[in-house]
Each structure stands twice: as C-alpha cells, then as structure tokens.
Amino acid sequence: MSGGLATKRIASVDALRGLTVAAMLLVNxxxxxxxxxxxxxxSDWHGCTPTxxxxxxxxxxxxxxxxxxxxxxxxxGAAAGPLRAAVLKRGLRIIGLGLVLHALAWWLMxxxxxxxxxxxxxxxxxxxxxxxxxxxxxxxGRLLLLLSLLLGYGALLHVGxxxxxxxxxxxxxxxxxxxxxxxxxxxxxxxxxxxxxxxSTLGALATTVLGLLCGGLLRRGRSVRLLGVGVLAALxxxxxxxxxxxxxQLWTPSFVLWTGGLAALALAAAHGWIDRxxxxxxxxxxxxxxxxxxxxxxxxxxxxxxxxxxxxLYRTVFGPLGPWLGPQGQSLAFAVAFVAxxxxxxxxxxxxxxxxxx
Numbered sequence: 001m002s003g004g005l006a007t008k009r010i011a012s013v014d015a016l017r018g019l020t021v022a023a024m025l026l027v028n029x030x031x032x033x034x035x036x037x038x039x040x041x042x043s044d045w046h047g048c049t050p051t052x053x054x055x056x057x058x059x060x061x062x063x064x065x066x067x068x069x070x071x072x073x074x075x076x077g078a079a080a081g082p083l084r085a086a087v088l089k090r091g092l093r094i095i096g097l098g099l100v101l102h103a104l105a106w107w108l109m110x111x112x113x114x115x116x117x118x119x120x121x122x123x124x125x126x127x128x129x130x131x132x133x134x135x136x137x138x139x140x141g142r143l144l145l146l147l148s149l150l151l152g153y154g155a156l157l158h159v160g161x162x163x164x165x166x167x168x169x170x171x172x173x174x175x176x177x178x179x180x181x182x183x184x185x186x187x188x189x190x191x192x193x194x195x196x197x198x199x200s201t202l203g204a205l206a207t208t209v210l211g212l213l214c215g216g217l218l219r220r221g222r223s224v225r226l227l228g229v230g231v232l233a234a235l236x237x238x239x240x241x242x243x244x245x246x247x248x249q250l251w252t253p254s255f256v257l258w259t260g261g262l263a264a265l266a267l268a269a270a271h272g273w274i275d276r277x278x279x280x281x282x283x284x285x286x287x288x289x290x291x292x293x294x295x296x297x298x299x300x301x302x303x304x305x306x307x308x309x310x311x312x313l314y315r316t317v318f319g320p321l322g323p324w325l326g327p328q329g330q331s332l333a334f335a336v337a338f339v340a341x342x343x344x345x346x347x348x349x350x351x352x353x354x355x356x357x358x
Contacts (some may be wrong), residue, residue, distance in 0.1 A: 032334070115183055230268060
C-alpha cells in the first residue's frame with residue numbers, strides 16, 4: 001500500500017490476491033462472449049458459480065491487507081489522524097481510477113451513458129471502511145460491525161417487496177439515485193440497476209470486514225482459528241441460503257458468508273502451503289501489481305475494442321483453432337493467452353522491482 005501505509009508482506013496473501021486478479025482477467029476477456037464455458041460465467045441471478053467467487057475473494061483480501069498494514073501501526077500507538085488521512089486518500093485514488101477507466105470506455109467504445117459505479121469504485125469504498133475499522137475498532141467492534149451489516153442488510157432484503165431484479169429495493173434505489181448512470185438503464189421505462197450498486201455495497205462491506213477479522217487472526221498466527229472461521233462462515237452461508245439465496249448482484253448476506261468462508265479456507269490453505277511449508281507463491285507477481293494489472297488489462301481491452309482490432313485479432317489468431325477446440329475452447333484459448341501476456345508483464349515488472357500502487 002502506498003500513502004504512508006507499509007504492508008507487512010505475507011507471501012500467501014500476495015499469492016492469493018494475484019491468483020484472484022488472474023482469474024478476473026480470465027473471465028473478463030473470453031474473446032467470444034457467445035461461447036463461454038458455464039463455470040466461467042456469472043450466475044444469471046440466484047446461485048453461485050466459480051466466477052461469482054472472484055470479486056468476493058478480492059474484497060476479502062482487501063480486508064486482510066488492511067489488518068496487516070494498519071494493525072501493527074495501531075498496536076504501536078501511531079496517531080490515528082495521519083492513518084485515517086492515508087486510508088481516505090488511497091481510497092479516493094482507487095475510486096478516481098475507476099472513474100477514469102469508465103470515462104475511457106465511454107469515450108473509445110462509444111457507450112451511450114457514463115457509468116458511475118464499478119469494480120474499482122466498490123474496492124475504494126470498501127477499503128476506506130475497512131481501514132477506518134482497523135484504526136478505530138478492536139476485534140469486538142469489528143465483529144459487531146460485521147453482524148450489523150449482515151443482519152441489517154438481511155432485514156432490508158427480507159422485508160423488501162421482492163428478490164427479483166425488477167422491483168427489488170436495490171433496483172429501486174439505483175433507479176432513483178443512479179438512473180442513466182447505472183450499468184443497466186432502460187430509457188423507455190426509466191428503470192436502472194447496477195450489480196455494483198448502492199444498497200448491495202452493504203454486502204460487499206461485510207465481506208471486507210470479514211476479511212479484516214481474518215487478517216487479524218493471520219497476523220497473530222492463529223491459523224487453526226482462521227480455518228474454523230472459514231468452516232463456520234461457509235456453513236452459515238449455506239444454511240441462510242435456504243431463506244435468502246446466494247446472489248452476487250444483490251450481494252446477499254448468505255452470499256457474504258458462503259464466499260467469505262471459502263475465502264478464509266483458501267487463505268488458511270495458502271498460508272499453510274506457502275508460508276509454513278515454503279512452497280512457491282504462485283501468483284505473487286500479479287498480487288504485487290494487482291491494481292496495475294487490472295487497470296492495464298482494462299485499458300488494453302478498451303483500446304482493442306474501441307479501435308476495432310479485437311474482432312480481427314480473435315478471428316486471425318484464434319479462428320484456426322476452432323476445428324480442434326470448438327467455439328468454447330477457442331474462446332477459452334483467447335482468455336488464457338490474454339492472462340499469459342499479462343503474467344509475462346507483471347513478472348517482468350517484479351524482476352525489476354517496479355510496483356504500481358494507487
């Protein structure tokens with residue numbers, strides 16, 4: 001982290017963050033959206049595919065990283081004011097970068113409307129809240145914050161008119177406050193919806209706070225307790241899904257617990273495999289340049305699409321693979337090649353010690 005926040009580096013956290021970013025690039029760049037393998041697509045609405053795990057894993061790691069970066073400073077008695085300022089500045093820079101990337105897509109790809117919310121904007125908001133909680137709250141306060149977010153947001157969804165997209169509280173709030181600046185906007189009906197919308201951010205915040213709590217356990221070497229939290233959270237999310245289904249676009253509390261529990265289990269496994277047993281930290285280079293890789297890949301895709309090069313590139317280089325791989329395999333080959341190119345870039349940057357921090 002930059003801006004006065006020096007992160008205590010734990011190889012397993014960098015590796016898990018990096019693998020998550022690589023997975024983001026894989027599912028975001030299939031080459032042909034009409035022929036994508038099912039596990040590489042998001043659920044249409046309720047449910048949870050492997051692709052639905054990626055963003056929750058990243059936000060969970062945002063919380064873990066906040067615990068590792070800020071916990072030692074707070075324990076050492078550092079003044080809260082400068083820490084709060086550093087957290088706020090970095091969060092605003094992440095949000096600003098997200099808006100710049102959306103402006104680039106709006107301009108080059110001739111999108112009809114500018115989208116305000118998005119992945120980086122959500123990351124920036126969650127980082128600020130997790131940073132505040134890391135500075136101001138001890139573990140009981142953080143736990144209370146997590147329970148308040150889960151139960152409060154859950155209550156709103158339970159008493160809402162519907163859990164369908166059309167008519168849900170989330171859709172109504174996005175229509176009222178975002179309107180034409182949402183991801184989905186119907187000018188005829190005036191209905192808007194954003195999967196990174198306003199109300200569902202409460203669920204995303206809960207995921208990040210859960211990561212903050214687990215990061216505290218990791219920092220204190222309580223890997224067995226971390227494993228237990230993962231199991232309990234996943235089971236609680238599974239049980240709650242009987243009444244409130246998993247839903248990434250609504251980011252339901254059951255989805256928070258299910259995906260957060262799996263993320264905690266993945267972190268515990270990575271910690272044991274990499275930090276304790278000394279195995280290679282696969283994905284570390286992506287993890288050290290996470291935001292840079294995501295932003296760079298976004299700009300690459302926007303430029304290829306905006307300049308009209310994406311289609312010819314796909315047909316020329318990957319079209320001949322169709323008879324052997326089929327249309328889905330052909331699309332996956334493009335996605336794998338895209339990730340491989342960026343893997344080469346981040347490894348080259350890592351060898352030179354160049355890390356882009358927002």
